[in-house]
Amino acid sequence: MLTRWFKKSVGSIGIFGSILRWAVLLIFAIYFVVPIFWLLLAPSKDTAQFSSLNPLAFGSLGQYFTVWKNVLIYQNGEVSLWFGNSLYYGLFSLFVSLVLCIPAGYILAIRRFPGRSLILWLTLITMLLPTSALVLPTFMELNLVHLVNTPWAVILPACFFPFGAYLAYIYYKTSLPLELIDAARVDGANEFNIFIRIALPLAKPLLGLLAFISFNANWNNYFGPYVMLNDDRLFTLPVGIQTILGSTSALEPGFNPTPGAIHFGYSEAAVAGLILIVPVVIIFLLSQRYVISGAFTGSVKE
Amino acid sequence: MTSLSMPVEDQSTKQVRLSSSRRRQNRQTVEAYLFLLPYILFMLAFGLGPGIYAFLISFADFSTGVPRYFAAGIKNYLTVFKDQRFNFTFTNIGEFLLISVPVGIALVVLLALLLHMRPGRVASTLRTLYFIPGAAVGPAVVLLVIFMLTPSVSPFGFLLKSIGLGAFNDIITPASLPFIFLIMGFFVGAGMWIVIQYGALEGISTEVMEAATMDGCNEWQKALYIKLPLIQPYIIYQFILIFAGNVQLFVEPQLLGNQTYIHANVPLVWSPNQLAYSFAFDLGNFGASAALALIMLIIGLGASYLMVRWTGFFNMD
Numbered sequence: 026m027l028t029r030w031f032k033k034s035v036g037s038i039g040i041f042g043s044i045l046r047w048a049v050l051l052i053f054a055i056y057f058v059v060p061i062f063w064l065l066l067a068p069s070k071d072t073a074q075f076s077s078l079n080p081l082a083f084g085s086l087g088q089y090f091t092v093w094k095n096v097l098i099y100q101n102g103e104v105s106l107w108f109g110n111s112l113y114y115g116l117f118s119l120f121v122s123l124v125l126c127i128p129a130g131y132i133l134a135i136r137r138f139p140g141r142s143l144i145l146w147l148t149l150i151t152m153l154l155p156t157s158a159l160v161l162p163t164f165m166e167l168n169l170v171h172l173v174n175t176p177w178a179v180i181l182p183a184c185f186f187p188f189g190a191y192l193a194y195i196y197y198k199t200s201l202p203l204e205l206i207d208a209a210r211v212d213g214a215n216e217f218n219i220f221i222r223i224a225l226p227l228a229k230p231l232l233g234l235l236a237f238i239s240f241n242a243n244w245n246n247y248f249g250p251y252v253m254l255n256d257d258r259l260f261t262l263p264v265g266i267q268t269i270l271g272s273t274s275a276l277e278p279g280f281n282p283t284p285g286a287i288h289f290g291y292s293e294a295a296v297a298g299l300i301l302i303v304p305v306v307i308i309f310l311l312s313q314r315y316v317i318s319g320a321f322t323g324s325v326k327e
Numbered sequence: 328m329t330s331l332s333m334p335v336e337d338q339s340t341k342q343v344r345l346s347s348s349r350r351r352q353n354r355q356t357v358e359a360y361l362f363l364l365p366y367i368l369f370m371l372a373f374g375l376g377p378g379i380y381a382f383l384i385s386f387a388d389f390s391t392g393v394p395r396y397f398a399a400g401i402k403n404y405l406t407v408f409k410d411q412r413f414n415f416t417f418t419n420i421g422e423f424l425l426i427s428v429p430v431g432i433a434l435v436v437l438l439a440l441l442l443h444m445r446p447g448r449v450a451s452t453l454r455t456l457y458f459i460p461g462a463a464v465g466p467a468v469v470l471l472v473i474f475m476l477t478p479s480v481s482p483f484g485f486l487l488k489s490i491g492l493g494a495f496n497d498i499i500t501p502a503s504l505p506f507i508f509l510i511m512g513f514f515v516g517a518g519m520w521i522v523i524q525y526g527a528l529e530g531i532s533t534e535v536m537e538a539a540t541m542d543g544c545n546e547w548q549k550a551l552y553i554k555l556p557l558i559q560p561y562i563i564y565q566f567i568l569i570f571a572g573n574v575q576l577f578v579e580p581q582l583l584g585n586q587t588y589i590h591a592n593v594p595l596v597w598s599p600n601q602l603a604y605s606f607a608f609d610l611g612n613f614g615a616s617a618a619l620a621l622i623m624l625i626i627g628l629g630a631s632y633l634m635v636r637w638t639g640f641f642n643m644d
Contacts, residue, residue: 037545038444046441050453053438057457057514060471063482067474080482129366138356144363144370149641151374153568153631154624157575161603161620162377165384165613185373190366191641216358247465247578252604267466271585291480298463298470305462310455 061302067295068092075291092292096300099269099289104300106258107265114176114250114261115243118183122239123232126186130193131224135206145194152187157248164252178253179261183243189235196231197224237312241305266297378624384617394613403614407606407622410615416599420574423505423598427512428569432562435517439524440550446529454525458518468511469582476507499583499592508579516572520565527561528554564638571630575600575623599623 038046063080070084078084096104133145159182167178201224209219250261257265269289360367388398407413438457442450463471476498478484492498499507531554539549580597581604596605600623607616635641 132362162381
């Protein structure tokens with residue numbers, strides 16, 4: 026029994042090799058997981074306990090709730106306002122970007138027409154261009170039309186989602202039977218009807234994936250909103266939280282808070298980090314299958 | 328028209344057929360562009376427009392308050408090149424690329440190969456764990472790194488102290504910044520790339536792997552001599568995308584530099600993108616900012632062009 030287990034798990038890797046392999050994999054597991062785990066525990070401690078307790082110890086549940094409450098009522102609940110802004114900007118851009126890119130990917134996949142390869146080229150190039158390369162030029166352009174410091178400055182640029190158009194293109198190209206479309210056309214359906222009745226329902230798995238990627242990218246975008254917005258009522262969650270962390274000396278040890286005001290300290294900063302990370306982790310875990318196949322679709326050779 | 332040389336009796340019927348098929352084609356083209364119209368409008372506005380506008384501004388003169396296009400010649404570019412921070416930021420980003428690109432790729436490929444030696448539930452659980460920090464971007468990562476590198480509160484504190492780093496300011500120094508940004512970037516981005524390289528490994532044909540086993544290859548030899556060469560195109564893909572992404576470094580140095588607590592050790596302008604930002608928002612010099620932003624944009628465009636041309640990953644026909 027033991028020898029069989031040994032053979033199966035060590036096999037042609039070798040004993041020494043097996044130990045080495047496990048050591049490397051576990052060291053990296055610690056590197057990736059322990060900081061997140063620490064962050065989950067951090068709000069249970071008060072500032073003194075951060076250094077007196079073991080870093081991975083749990084303080085108290087009461088402290089956990091107090092700290093969460095402190096963060097949520099900080100500056101009249103601006104954190105929840107920013108949470109709402111992030112959600113609103115993200116969902117709005119998500120919706121528009123899908124409305125734009127799915128028909129585009131569809132028609133690029135099923136038709137050949139003059140200009141098609143130019144559009145595909147531009148889609149690829151803009152999709153592979155890091156978003157931060159365009160932030161300052163986009164700011165200058167939006168400044169010209171006086172849209173800076175409005176929600177539109179964040180929403181509109183995010184509506185252009187070339188990766189989505191490319192994925193939709195690949196998806197329709199590989200999974201939409203052309204005979205089905207021809208049959209519908211013979212039955213007298215027009216192009217728009219064919220798209221709505223046949224192509225769109227087929228895109229359900231694609232919609233989930235695109236929604237995840239687009240929303241995630243918008244939720245996590247920092248450079249864009251940071252440059253575009255001045256008014257703290259319009260901030261997204263990452264930009265807002267950063268202003269708190271930067272302005273309250275939350276991370277400065279020995280900082281003396283103003284009497285009466287809520288002290289934004291280590292534990293509050295940790296909660297702020299959790300508010301940023303946890304929603305995305307939950308979506309990650311729920312849609313892992315989509316994400317993993319999606320990470321691959323962009324690169325896979327068809 | 329070619330029909331001129333056609334025999335007379337054929338000409339009329341041919342022309343009718345030709346023009347009706349052309350009409351059909353025209354109609355199809357119009358339809359296609361109706362589907363594409365909204366997408367193209369947004370592409371013009373937010374894909375191409377910013378670049379074109381930055382190009383215009385980079386040659387514009389702002390000295391009178393209103394931009395006078397093409398009045399500045401290459402003055403804005405000279406301002407950028409003459410600024411002493413230009414060399415500083417490009418040296419920094421060069422150092423960062425020299426460290427982060429090879430180390431990042433080597434570790435990702437190593438982890439993917441190690442995981443792939445024994446595919447199964449353990450491997451896929453580990454892959455998921457590696458992937459989770461991908462949820463933490465920008466301020467959250469900076470926050471985590473500050474905590475993790477503060478020896479008194481960090482779960483890694485004992486390690487830091489054991490190598491003689493007792494205080495935060497011993498750890499974050501100008502010389503260590505490229506490594507700090509590597510630690511942050513790898514923490515967030517590695518998981519996704521491990522998934523991609525692992526997927527590439529799964530794509531290797533089973534016959535090849537079986538043949539290797541028959542020839543008496545052990546797992547290490549397989550990894551080194553068979554799997555590694557076969558995923559080379561994906562490594563090139565990763566190389567170009569990581570390079571293009573890392574050149575644009577902005578958020579991490581910007582946040583780290585603005586954190587009052589560690590201000591002293593982190594220069595306020597460390598990367599070229601920060602310099603472009605600083606030209607516009609600290610100095611109000613939009614011309615110079617556009618010139619530098621355009622240089623950065625061209626580096627990015629060059630990388631994505633090579634990407635499409637070299638790797639042959641992208642299906643376009």
